[in-house]
Structures are given as structure tokens and as C-alpha cells.
Amino acid sequence: MDFNLPEELQLLKETLRRFVDKELIPLEREFRPEGEEMPERLLKPLQEKVKAMGLWMLDVPQEYGGAGLGLLARCVIQEEVSRTVVLPFRGSELFGHDVRPVLFHCNAEQKERFLKPVLQGEMRVCFAQTEPDAGSDPASIQTRAVRDGEHFVLNGTKRFISGAGRADYAQVMAVTDPEKRARGGITCFMVDMKSPGVILDRQWPTMMGDAPWQIVFDGARVPAANVIGKIGEGFSLAQQWIQDGRIKGHGARPVGIAQRALEMMMDYSRHRVTFGRPLAERQAVQFMIADSATELRAARLLVHECAWRHDGGEDVRNLSYMVKITSTEMASRVVDRAIKVHGGIGLTKDLPLEWWYRQVRSIRITEGATEVLRWRLAQNLLKGR
Numbered sequence: 070m071d072f073n074l075p076e077e078l079q080l081l082k083e084t085l086r087r088f089v090d091k092e093l094i095p096l097e098r099e100f101r102p103e104g105e106e107m108p109e110r111l112l113k114p115l116q117e118k119v120k121a122m123g124l125w126m127l128d129v130p131q132e133y134g135g136a137g138l139g140l141l142a143r144c145v146i147q148e149e150v151s152r153t154v155v156l157p158f159r160g161s162e163l164f165g166h167d168v169r170p171v172l173f174h175c176n177a178e179q180k181e182r183f184l185k186p187v188l189q190g191e192m193r194v195c196f197a198q199t200e201p202d203a204g205s206d207p208a209s210i211q212t213r214a215v216r217d218g219e220h221f222v223l224n225g226t227k228r229f230i231s232g233a234g235r236a237d238y239a240q241v242m243a244v245t246d247p248e249k250r251a252r253g254g255i256t257c258f259m260v261d262m263k264s265p266g267v268i269l270d271r272q273w274p275t276m277m278g279d280a281p282w283q284i285v286f287d288g289a290r291v292p293a294a295n296v297i298g299k300i301g302e303g304f305s306l307a308q309q310w311i312q313d314g315r316i317k318g319h320g321a322r323p324v325g326i327a328q329r330a331l332e333m334m335m336d337y338s339r340h341r342v343t344f345g346r347p348l349a350e351r352q353a354v355q356f357m358i359a360d361s362a363t364e365l366r367a368a369r370l371l372v373h374e375c376a377w378r379h380d381g382g383e384d385v386r387n388l389s390y391m392v393k394i395t396s397t398e399m400a401s402r403v404v405d406r407a408i409k410v411h412g413g414i415g416l417t418k419d420l421p422l423e424w425w426y427r428q429v430r431s432i433r434i435t436e437g438a439t440e441v442l443r444w445r446l447a448q449n450l451l452k453g454r
């Protein structure tokens with residue numbers, strides 16, 4: 070058994086660490102993306118640098134011009150870039166345009182119409198699954214798609230859809246067979262956001278700076294040629310994509326955040342003197358450092374194991390639940406301790422800690438609340454007993 074990363078990933082990690090320390094962290098004083106995109110003048114030169122490192126379109130297969138990296142490599146990269154707050158928390162385009170894996174299920178004709186323009190940055194797509202009465206339980210979505218000749222007619226409301234305001238198309242999950250629902254009755258449609266009957270209803274500003282959208286479909290007509298995958302296959306396609314994000318975005322990212330918060334906690338505690346001695350000499354502070362380092366190491370190992378097994382073709386559903394629960398809750402505790410050690414300065418916007426505090430709270434809810442994952446995990450474990 071070898072707990073070290075393979076040599077090439079170790080090198081990748083070190084290269085990324087240097088890049089983040091040298092190129093990204095210094096920008097933190099200049100830019101903090103409270104829900105905004107990074108300005109082109111900052112993003113472009115950084116994109117050129119990562120391209121030169123061969124790190125472009127990381128999850129896109131090489132046949133489409135991407136790096137075709139496995140999940141473990143992407144987790145290593147995600148951890149390192151998460152040590153800075155300079156990149157937008159959701160939808161950072163540092164490594165290329167956001168290509169949702171469901172798009173790889175396009176047929177040849179759809180690849181020309183959807184996948185290629187997305188890869189070239191000419192088209193943006195948002196993912197619309199959540200509804201006012203169906204978030205944690207996407208199998209109970211109500212948006213209906215009813216066939217009418219060569220079209221489907223969509224009616225329903227989607228809530229909390231990130232990036233919908235700037236999207237050209239929405240990848241919409243809708244019920245095509247109310248009897249079957251998640252078992253063959255939910256279909257994925259590419260819906261033109263400019264179609265009649267597609268209404269950007271309102272935005273929901275959040276404590277993380279994001280403002281996802283509510284979209285109403287009022288008799289929107291969608292060509293049958295815009296069904297991604299087979300009719301009734303949408304639910305399982307979406308779950309595959311969400312699992313990938315659960316391991317990388319909700320597993321490796323909190324590990325990177327906690328890593329930097331711990332580094333900051335240690336540096337500050339060695340320099341800050343109270344009652345005549347540095348904070349680092351106080352046992353109460355030492356315990357916070359020791360607990361954070363211990364929990365961080367455990368979470369990182371779990372992320373690596375899960376991603377490695379995923380790359381090897383194993384079913385990692387249960388492990389991915391453990392990853393998200395462990396990493397997001399660990400990062401919340403570590404960031405909270407880091408704020409405590411920094412005292413008043415930790416609460417200010419001069420430091421990244423308060424920003425992380427808000428972000429890590431959000432990922433304990435979005436794309437699968439940790440309570441729901443625990444519940445599902447226990448059900449699966451009990452079933453297998």
C-alpha cells in the first residue's frame with residue numbers, strides 16, 4: 070500500500086502550489102470575486118500561463134483538445150487553487166470554459182451545435198434541476214415536458230440556477246413520464262434561453278455573493294432534437310455529473326481552503342503576542358492547530374482514495390458521500406478556528422477567512438445537504454448488511 074501521490078501528480082501539485090503562491094495570492098489585495106467573474110485583464114494572462122503548463126480544459130477528453138485528466142489529478146489541482154480566494158467560488162474559468170459532462174452525451178449532430186461552441190467559449194450553459202418544491206429530492210421535480218409532434222412543451226419553475234442570467238442554453242431536467250420519474254421518467258433538454266415562454270423571473274442574492282436565478286417555463290417549445298441522451302435517461306446523467314462535483318468541488322476544494330486557513334493560523338499565532346507570549350505557546354491555540362491538521366489529513370486521504378477508486382472504474386457513491394460530509398464539515402471547523410486565532414482581524418475583509426466562512430457554509434447545503442448524504446449513506450449501508 071502506498072499513501073503517496075504518484076510522482077507526476079506530486080510534481081503537478083508542487084507546480085500548482087508555486088503558481089498559486091506567486092501568481093494568485095498576491096492578487097487577493099486587488100480582487101475578491103463576490104459572485105462576480107474575474108475581469109478579463111486579470112483572467113487572460115493567468116489562462117495563458119496555465120495553458121503553457123498544459124493545464125487547459127482539464128476534464129475534456131484529448132480528442133476535443135482538452136487535457137483529459139482523471140479525477141485524482143483534477144482533485145490535486147482543485148485543492149491547490151482553492152488556497153486562494155481570488156478565483157470565483159463557482160464557475161472559475163481559469164482552466165477553460167465550463168463544459169458540463171452531460172454535454173458529452175450529445176449525439177454527433179448535437180456535438181456540433183452544443184459541445185463545440187461551449188468548448189470554444191461561444192456558448193454558455195446553466196444546469197437547471199432544482200425547483201421550489203424539489204431541491205434535496207430531485208426525483209420529485211414537477212416541471213413537465215409533454216411531446217407535441219417534433220417538439221416538447223415545457224411548463225414549470227426552476228429555482229436557484231447559477232449563471233442562468235448569462236446562459237445561452239439551460240440544461241433542464243423535466244418529467245416526461247410521471248409514473249416512472251427517477252427510474253426512466255426524467256429527461257434532459259437543452260433549452261434556448263431566448264425561446265418564447267422562457268422567463269428569467271428573479272434573482273436570489275445569497276450570503277456568498279452569488280445570486281442564482283429562478284426560471285419559469287410557460288409553454289416553452291423545445292425541439293425533440295434537443296433531448297440529451299435518451300428520453301428518460303436525464304436523472305442518471307445528472308447524478309453522474311453531480312458525483313464528480315461532490316468529490317472535486319465539495320471534497321478537494323474544502324481541503325485546499327482548510328490547508329491555507331491552517332497555514333494562516335500557524336503563521337499568525339507565532340507572531341501575535343498577548344499577555345507577553347505568542348499565541349502559539351498557548352495550549353488552547355495549539356489544540357486548535359493539532360485538531361485542524363489531524364482532520365485535514367484524514368479528509369485529504371479520503372478525497373484521494375475516492376478519486377483514485379473512481380478513476381479505476383469502481384462505484385464510489387457511498388465513498389463520495391463520506392468525502393463531502395468529511396471535507397465540508399472539516400473545512401467549516403478549521404476556518405472557524407482560524408478566525409478565532411486571528412481575533413478581530415480575522416473578521417475583517419482584509420483576510421480571506423470571512424469569505425471562506427460564508428462559502429464553506431454554503432457547500433454543506435448545495436448539491437446535496439450533508440444531512441441528506443448521511444441519510445442516504447446509512448440507507449445504503451443498512452441495505453448491504
Ligand SMILES: Cc1cc2nc3c(=O)[nH]c(=O)nc-3n(C[C@H](O)[C@H](O)[C@H](O)COP(=O)(O)OP(=O)(O)OC[C@H]3O[C@@H](n4cnc5c(N)ncnc54)[C@H](O)[C@@H]3O)c2cc1C
Nearest residue numbers: 196197198199204205229230231279281435436437438440
Ligand atoms: C448559490 C446556490 C447555487 C445553486 N445552483 C444550482 C444550480 O445551478 N442548479 C440547480 O439545479 N440547483 C442549484 N442550487 C440548488 C441547491 O442544490 C439546493 O438548494 C440544494 O440541493 C438543497 O435543496 P433545497 O434548498 O430545496 O433544500 P431542501 O431540500 O428543502 O432541504 C432543506 C434542509 O433540510 C434538510 N433535509 C432535507 N432532506 C432531509 C432528509 N431526508 N433527512 C435529513 N435532513 C434533510 C437538509 O439539511 C437541507 O439543508 C443552488 C443553490 C444555491 C444556494
